[in-house]
Amino acid sequence: MKQQSFEQQHQQTWEEIERLLDKPNSVENSSRCAEHYMHLCQHLALSKQRLYDAALIERLNKLVMRLYREIYRYRSESRFNLYTLFAREFPLSLYRHRYFVVVALLVFALPGLISGLWIFFDETAIYSVLDFTDVRQIEKMYDPAASKFGRERESETDIMMFGFYIQNNISVAFRCFAAGLLLGIGSLLVLLFNGLHIGSVAGHLTRLDYVDTFYPFVVTHGAFELTAIVFSGAAGLKLGYAILNPGPYSRLNALRLAGREAIPMLYGIVLMLVIAAFIEAFWSSSASLPISVKYTVGGICWFLVLLYCFSGKRFGPR
Amino acid sequence: MLLDTSYRVEIPGGIELEAQVVGPVPRFLAFAIDFMIRGVMLLVAGIASIPFGELGTGFWLIFWFFIEWFYPVLFEVFWRGQTPGKKVLGISVVQDDLTPISFGASLVRNLLRTVDFLPFFYLFGLITMVSNERFQRLGDLAAGTLVISIRETAKPAAVTDISPLAPPTTLSRTEQTALVDFLQRSQQLSRPRQEELASILDEITHSGSETRVEQLHRIGAWFLGVR
Amino acid sequence: MDLDKLQFKACVRSGWQAIDLGFLMARSWWLPLFMVGALPATLLLIPLLLVFWESPHWAGVIVWWLKPFWERLPLYLASRKIFSEAPPEWGIIQQVRSLYLKDWLPWLLWRRFSFNRAFDAPVTVLEELKAKPRSQRLRVLHGKHTDMALANQLVCFCCELILAAGLFTCLLFFIPDSLDPGVYDSLESLTLAGVWIYTLCYFSAMILVMPFHSMAGFALYLNRRIDLEAWDIEITFRSLSQRKKQAGSRLIASILIPLMISLSVIFQSTPTLAATDHNNESARELISEVLKGEDFGREETVEKWRFINWVEENQDRIPEWLIDFIEWMEANFKFDDATEETLQTTAFWLKVLLVVIFICLLVYLFYRFRGPLKKLGSSRQPEAAPDIMFGLDVRPESLPDDVPVQVMNLWQAEQPREALGLLYRATLSRLIAQHALRFKSSHTESECAALVQAYGIQSLSYYFFQLTRIWRRLAYGHELPQVNELKALCESWSKEMAHDPQ
Known part of the structure; x- marks a missing residue:
């Protein structure tokens, strides 16, 4: 077939596709884009084989590429469903990565527990973990005799602290995840140090008998914050493990798969930390609430969080 | 590679x-x-x-x-x-x-x-x-x-004042592109260099009144779609 | 210059892409390029360090100043590599003297700080042009890509600093405390040990980055030549002519030979080929322009070796300025008490709003998950059971009354496929209707078997497993079952189907 008659024959199709591409959002609404795509590919292959002019091939090539990009464009509405993400995918991915979660939990909790007990029984041990000034500051914060717990904080301060918790805690979680790329060692270190720090503070304050100020303060948001840190460590460990033991894949592909699978966990972690920041800023700091209420609400939160995190098993044995 | x-x-x-x-x-x-x-x-x-x-x-x-x-x-x-x-x-x-x-x-x-x-x-x-x-x-x-x-390279302006010449033989896509380039970049190539390049393609030009360079330019125009 | 042996794809690239190509060249020949660049520099650095024992940074400055020389050998090597010629290993040593002596003085004085250093170096090193021919040539080459050459210079300089500082911090981090050389003194400026470490770090960074910097400049230069001399067109024309010759077997050696000769001069093409007429005046203008640029460039040196002091000075200065500014802002833009009160109220209501939103979310979540909370199972509505599976009708009303008898009848009527099909679909149908198993029309036979197994009645799952096996053999393998197998299945069918649903 001569090039000119070929062009004449298909001109209309090409123009239709061009019109389709020029209008925004029309490709996804068109039922014929797959058909168009197949035709275009065929036309391009034919014109290459028949050695038609470079100009024509260039035009068809561009058209194919534009259509291809439009077909595979990221669409927020179709691929990002918040409901299924948090109701299903996050718990499911926790369930799938339960071994990582367990390891992360152990690395986080065991050193914390040990250092906590040690510091509880040994007066001077705290200074081998924390700075003198840091210890004084923490003591001042939770001192029952201090005025801070006596009166209600101002709303402005609450909002500032909310911002601070968002900025600081979520960044820590993100770094804990990213550090997993260093063969998992980074995540382990972050978990270990956080565990040590929290355990030591708890042990020290318990020894000083600041129980009524410290535990009611941390119990509620701890349900979200501590679990989220463990999860971010687990996600990081997954990355590191993919490099160390890639299984049937190349290391690179294993890493890619791990990265992709860790995404629902990251979304979940962000959600949990936002909730934690909210509670920490507006609920935990409140001084007028009786301690019993705080413990009750904290207990309910722990129960719900654990229930939620263990709910992944229902969604499929994998 | x-x-x-x-x-x-x-x-x-x-x-x-x-x-x-x-x-x-x-x-x-x-x-x-x-x-x-x-x-x-x-x-x-x-x-x-x-x-x-x-x-x-x-x-x-x-x-x-x-x-x-x-x-x-x-x-x-x-x-x-x-x-x-x-x-x-x-x-x-x-x-x-x-x-x-x-x-x-x-x-x-x-x-x-x-x-x-x-x-x-x-x-x-x-x-x-x-x-x-x-x-x-x-x-x-x-x-x-x-x-x-993703920066598009600027295309040179289309050449229209040249009468096209049908190529004497079938040419692959790269070869077509090279001929088109030869025409479009003729401004920045010195004349001796153009002649040197054209002399490589002695097989597809004919010895007539026209120089080889001009013949190749006309073939290039043909592939640019000028008819 | 044999273009057919060119080791990279010749085409006219944008300046950025040319730089990227240069980085590709540097990484694929990295070791040889690094060696020929780093060796002479190290050989000079060691005696200099011995001389300047008490102030090693001067040794560093001298070696750094001579950088244009260290870049010449890698450049020369690369110019061979791109045509896949391997220069003899020791041959390059013999070249050193002549390479280093080419036009050396200007390169150590004003050209040392040219932003186009790597871009211009090939004109001196490879084309061996000096004075006026050189500036004419540069005028043509500088028609494009000078901005990219500047970017290359800047980025590579930054990379050097980053690498040096990275090495420095890593070293300090890994030196155990017992061996701590005391890098900083009480005034937080570098001690002699610190200067030693920093000099060595900077030197390492310099020689590590050098191949990339020099290759990027070389690639920019090559790209200009490809553009100006149409190398890509030449390569295609040659292959076309080769093809024609082979096809038509018209070998015209008489043209080819002089052509090869005319092109075989390596990097020695006369500038007139590409250059058009430039008079002396414009060349002089250009030179003065370049000189101006270099004057401007002198700032670079000052910055480099005062870097540490510079940071220190500014550490004190910037915060104070910032603090002053913030204090001023607070003093002048702080609202009066009334506004302050409004702000306080706003914050309060904002807090209330956030809390209300949170509570609404909580209520919604409870509502949404009321099922799972009541019972740790699923609250989802079971999907409607499918009517047709594997092309078999599994609706209860489509089944005959006495399934086993019908099956055996069909079997005896020599319709084994229909017989077994009936048994299989009847089983599926019963499982769906009586035991409420959640089959989907998308399930495969083995997925169904897995679901039956998960259901937990052992004899039933064994029965279904047997049935599935026989059915699949017949359906996909056209393999008839044993009569007694089928009989056994039929006989136990009613019993198995009569299991109490859980």
Whole structure:
């Protein structure tokens, strides 16, 4: 077939596709884009084989590429469903990565527990973990005799602290995840140090008998914050493990798969930390609430969080 | 295997997509521009938040969080793979099958920036970038993304004042393109060099009143679609 | 210059892409390029360090100043590599003297700080042009890509600093405390040990980055030549002519030979080929322009070796300025008490709003998950059972009354497929209707079997497993079952189907 008659024959199709591409959002609404795509590919292959002019091939090539990009464009509405993400995918991915979660939990909790007990029984041990000034500051914060717990904080301060918790805690979680790329060692270190720090503070304050100020303060948001840190460590460990033991894949592909699978966990972690920041800023700091209420609400939160995190098993044995 | 910056993917339909991967120099500059923009945004927001006291500080901290982690993600996903810095340099992030970047991949790529940043200002990132031929940093490797150039090369103006000449033989696509280039770049090629080049193609020109160069120009015009 | 052997794809690239190609060249020949660049520099650095024992940074400065020389050998090597010629290993040593002596003085004085250093170096090193021919040539080459050459210079300089500082911090991090050389003194400036470490770090960074910087400049230069001399067109024309010759077997050696000769001069092409007429005046203008640029460039040196002091000075200065500014802002833009009160109220209501939103979310979540909370199972409505599976009708009303008898009848009527099909679909149908198993039309036979197994009645799952096996053999393998197998299945069918649903 001569090039000119070929062009004449298909001109209309090409123009239709061009019109389709020029209008925004029309490709996804068109039922014929797959058909168009197949035709275009065929036309391009034919014109290459028949050695038609470079100009024509260039035009068809561009058209194919534009259509291809439009077909595979990221669409927020179709691929990002918040409901299924948090109701299903996050718990499911926790369930799938339960071994990582367990390891992360152990690395986080065991050193914390040990250092906590040690510091509880040994007066001077705290200074081998924390700075003198840091210890004084923490003591001042939770001192029952201090005025801070006596009166209600101002709303402005609450909002500032909310911002601070968002900025600081979520960044820590993100770094804990990213550090997993260093063969998992980074995540382990972050978990270990956080565990040590929290355990030591708890042990020290318990020894000083600041129980009524410290535990009611941390119990509620701890349900979200501590679990989220463990999860971010687990996600990081997954990355590191993919490099160390890639299984049937190349290391690179294993890493890619791990990265992709860790995404629902990251979304979940962000959600949990936002909730934690909210509670920490507006609920935990409140001084007028009786301690019993705080413990009750904290207990309910722990129960719900654990229930939620263990709910992944229902969604499929994998 | 010739050294080349182009990256090819075969897409459904047997078509090959080609893109030029982008190395550390343009990416460094793009990052520097983004870095400055982010800095200015934070500074302006910080100054604006001073009168609002602690309330302002709270919002500024949240703003900082978003700028730090989501500035690149949001731009890459909703602005065709480009942050403002990348836009200036004409580069863009895509998946490694050359489809537009997805939200998840962009998130992974930008969270792992933390590791690329170690131990001092993107040193790991730079080292990984030059140690693989697609110039992917660690975050790119894990997310399966790469940075390509999307700047269109300016096409020379079409030549119309030349009468076309049908080629005496069938020519492949590269050969056609070379003839078209020969015509379009004739302005910047010196005459002796043009003659030298034309003399290579002695087989497809004929010895007539016209010079070889002119004959090749006319064939080039034919392939440009002039009839 | 044999273009057919070119080791990279010849095409006209943008400046950025040319730089990227340069980085590709540097990384694929990295070791040899690094060696020929680093060796002479190290050989000079060691005696200099011995001389300047008490002030090693001067040794560093001298070696750094001579950088244009260290870049010449890698450049020369690369110019061979791109045509896949391997220069003899020791031959390059013999070249050193002549390479280093080419036009050396200007390169150590004003050209040392040219932003186009790597871009211009090939004109001196490879084309061996000096004085006026050189500036004419540069005028042509500088028609494009000078901005990219500047970017290359800047970025590579930054990379050097990053690498040096990275090495420095890493070293300090890994030196155990017992061996701590005391890098900083009490005034936080570098001690002699610190200067030693920093000098060595900077030197390492310099030689590590050098191949990339120099190759990027070389690639820019090559790209200009490809553009100006149409190398890509030549390569295609040659292959076309080769093809024609082979096809038509018209070998015209008489043209080819002089052509080869005319092109075989390596990097010695006369500038007139590409250059058009430039008079002396414009060349002089250009030189003065370049000189101006270099004057401007002198700032670079000052910055480099005062870097540490510079940071220190500014550490004190910037915060104070910032603090003053913030204090001023607070003093002048702080609202009066009334506004302050409004702000406080706003914050309060904002807090209330956030809390209300949160509570609404909580209520919604409870509502949404009321099922799972009541019972740790699923609250989802079971999907409607499918009517047709594997092309078999599994509606209860489509089944005959006495299934086993019908099956055996069909079997005896020599319709084994229909017989077994009936048995299989009847089983599926009963499982769906009586035991409420959640089959989907998308399930495969083995997925169904897995679901039956998960259901937990052992004999039933064994029965279904047997049935599935026989059915699949017949349906896909056209393999008839044993009669007694089928009989056994039929006989136990009623019993198995009569299991109490859980």
